[in-house]
Amino acid sequence: xxxxxxxxxxxxxxxxxSMTLQCAQDMNHxxxxxxxxxxxxxxxxxYYSASEGTTDKGEVPxxxxxxxxxxxxxxxxxxxxxxxxxxxxxxxSSESQPNEQYFGPGTRLTVT
Amino acid sequence: xxxxxxxxxxxxxxxxxxxxxxxxxxxxxxxxxxxxxQDPGKGLTSLLLIQSSQREQTSGRxxxxxxxxxxxxxxxxxxxxxxxxxxxxCAVKKSNTGKLIFGQxxxxxxxx
Numbered sequence: 001x002x003x004x005x006x007x008x009x010x011x012x013x014x015x016x017x018s019m020t021l022q023c024a025q026d027m028n029h030x031x032x033x034x035x036x037x038x039x040x041x042x043x044x045x046x047y048y049s050a051s052e053g054t055t056d057k058g059e060v061p062x063x064x065x066x067x068x069x070x071x072x073x074x075x076x077x078x079x080x081x082x083x084x085x086x087x088x089x090x091x092x093s094s095e096s097q098p099n100e101q102y103f104g105p106g107t108r109l110t111v112t
Numbered sequence: 113x114x115x116x117x118x119x120x121x122x123x124x125x126x127x128x129x130x131x132x133x134x135x136x137x138x139x140x141x142x143x144x145x146x147x148x149x150q151d152p153g154k155g156l157t158s159l160l161l162i163q164s165s166q167r168e169q170t171s172g173r174x175x176x177x178x179x180x181x182x183x184x185x186x187x188x189x190x191x192x193x194x195x196x197x198x199x200x201x202c203a204v205k206k207s208n209t210g211k212l213i214f215g216q217x218x219x220x221x222x223x224x
Contacts, residue, residue: 004155033212043156043201043214058211090155099144099208103156 002026004104006091012110013081021076021107023091031094032074033058033101034066036087043090049074081111114139116204118215125192126223133187133218135202140180143208147176147187148201150217156201160187192222 007022025032033048035058045058049068063085065077074093078085091104115138125131135145144163148156160169160176162185168177175188185202199219203212 040216042216043203043212045211048211092156096208099205100146100158100161101203101212102158103148105155 004091004093004102006089006104006107008107009105010108012112013078014112015082017081018077018079019081020078021089021091021109022073023075023104024073025091025093025102026072027093027095027102028071029093029095029102030071031096032068033092033094034064034074034076035090035092036060037090037106038087046076046089081109083111085109086111114142114204114206114213116202116213116215118200118202118218120218121216122219122221124221124223127192127194129192129222130188130190131192131220133189133200133202133220135185135187135215137183137185137204137213139206140183141206142180143205145176145178145185145202145204146212147174147185148203150199150201152198159200189220192220194222194224196220196222 004025030051034046035043037043044060047066049055052071067075089107092101094101117136146161147159150156162169162178173190178185199217201217203214
C-alpha cells in the first residue's frame with residue numbers, strides 16, 4: 001500500500017515550457033487535491049476533484065489545468081510555465097468519511 | 113473568509129518537556145480540524161483529525177483538543193523527543209466539500 005505517489009520528485013523548466021505532474025493513490029479514495037506550498041504563503045489549494053469525473057477550482061487555479069483520469073489518478077498541467085509557479089506541489093486524497101487527507105511526498109518545481 | 117493562525121512560528125525546547133502548540137481560526141463553523149507534521153523536504157503526515165462534534169483526539173504522546181466556540185485548537189506533545197523536531201501544521205475544513213485552509217505552521221526543535 002503506497003498511499004499517494006507523485007512523479008516527478010524534482011523538475012526544472014524554462015519559462016514557457018509545459019509539463020504535467022502525475023499523482024496516483026491506491027486507497028480507493030473518492031476525493032483528490034492539488035496544493036502548492038510557498039515560503040510565507042503556506043499551503044494553498046489549486047484544484048480539487050470531489051469524485052471521479054468532477055473537478056473544481058481552489059484558491060489559486062490560474063495557469064493550471066487538471067485531469068481526473070480515473071478514480072486513482074489526478075494530474076496537474078502547466079501549459080506555459082512562469083517563474084511565479086516555482087513551488088513545491090503536493091497531491092492529496094481523502095474519503096468522504098472521516099474526510100482525513102493524506103499527502104504525497106511532493107514535486108519540487110523550479111521555473112527559470 | 114476563514115483564516116488560520118499558528119503561534120508561535122518557532123519553538124525550541126529541551127528533551128523531555130511537555131509542550132503545547134496553538135492553532136486559532138476565525139470562523140467557528142468548521143467541519144473538522146486536522147493536525148499534520150512536516151519534516152524538512154518531505155510531505156505532510158496526518159497526526160490527528162478532530163470532527164466538529166468532538167472535543168479531543170489522542171494518539172500516543174499526542175493529544176489534540178478543539179474548542180469551536182473560541183476558535184481554538186491545541187496540540188499537546190508529552191515528553192518531547194528530538195525525533196519530534198518538525199513543522200506542525202493545523203488545517204480546518206468548512207464543509208465536506210474538501211477545502212482545507214492551512215495555518216503557517218509552528219517549527220519545533222527539541223534539543224537533546
